[in-house]
Amino acid sequence: KAKEAGRDGFQFYTAEMNTKVHERLALQEAMRHGIAHCEFYLLYQPQVDLQTGRIFAVEALVRWKHPTQGVISPVHFIPLAEETGLIVPLGDWVLNEACRQNKAWQDAGLSPVNVSVNVSGRQFHEKNWICRVTRALRESGMEARYLELELTESLLMRNVDQAIATMKELQALGVHFAIDDFGTGYSSLSALKNLPVARLKIDQSFIRNLARDENDRGIAAAVISLGQRLNMRVIAEGVETDEQFAFLHDNHCDEIQGYHFSRPIKSKAIEDLLRSQTAMP
Ligand code: C2E
Ligand code: MG
Ligand code: MG
Ligand code: MG
DSSP: OHHHHHHHHHHHHHHHHHHHHHHHHHHHHHHHHHHHTTOEEEEEEEEEETTTOOEEEEEEEEEEEETTTEEEOHHHHHHHHHHHSTHHHHHHHHHHHHHHHHHHHHHTTOOOOEEEEEOOHHHHTSTTHHHHHHHHHHHHTOOGGGEEEEEEHHHHHHTHHHHHHHHHHHHHHTOEEEEEEETSSOOOHHHHTTSOOSEEEEOHHHHHTTTTOHHHHHHHHHHHHHHHHTTOEEEESSOOSHHHHHHHHHTTOOEEOSTTTOOOBOHHHHHHHHHHHHHOO
């Protein structure tokens, strides 16, 4: 009897493992198919200057409209895309589409904004990464100074000297860089001071509990001073409430991004926001 249960238990375990492997393979295959069949699209979230209230940039955030499962969040497919290398063709598409869209807004006479694109380590460390970026700029016709690439600390710290060299080459063309999710990785301050970074994005985990957590308030205020002392702009991510907004305002944070101003929205809705802003003096 016990032997039987053990055997059954074992079979159950392998069956479950098998399902996991199958699910991953299926997801990978569906993603490959989805890239070829244009199932991915971009939403854009405004980044706002805290002093003027104006949108100065939008962050491109990818979504997957799966034919049967509906809209899938990037948190569910970006990790697998990174592991399998599918992030390279997908990331290329995101970069090209974001540049194309931003140029289209400019051509329509809207006040020019930057477009921020998330870049994963796998993309950044591709041999021809610089070519891929220059091609997206050339093919879209968007000036390089309107492009900001968001990199994470862990990506940057993997090989700091290499990262600096790559960034400097792109910076020479006019491209800007931001450190995403700042404070959650392993940045060393000595590396940070040498990175050609225009902007620090305070991770939303420090913003979430600002009202309740004195330590988070300390960290947020310290990152704001740190960035400003290093001649970087500082943006807070995930700003949702009036209290968070007031704290960031009082502590001279440069910029904010979050549901308090706008969720990530479709390009048409961004166009309307930019149009009303263009009409302002
Ligand atoms: P991220 O780059 O840190 O983007 C910010 C995330 O926070 C976005 O989630 C955004 O929708 C969400 N967010 C913005 N404001 C608020 C707020 O006020 N409250 C809360 N709770 N959330 C807010 P999303 O779009 O689901 O993207 C998740 C992550 O997926 C991104 O984090 C980024 O790491 C990755 N990702 C998204 N698009 C791309 C892409 O095109 N390429 C790569 N490599 N990664 C991407
Ligand atoms: Mg980002
Ligand atoms: Mg972030
Ligand atoms: Mg993140």
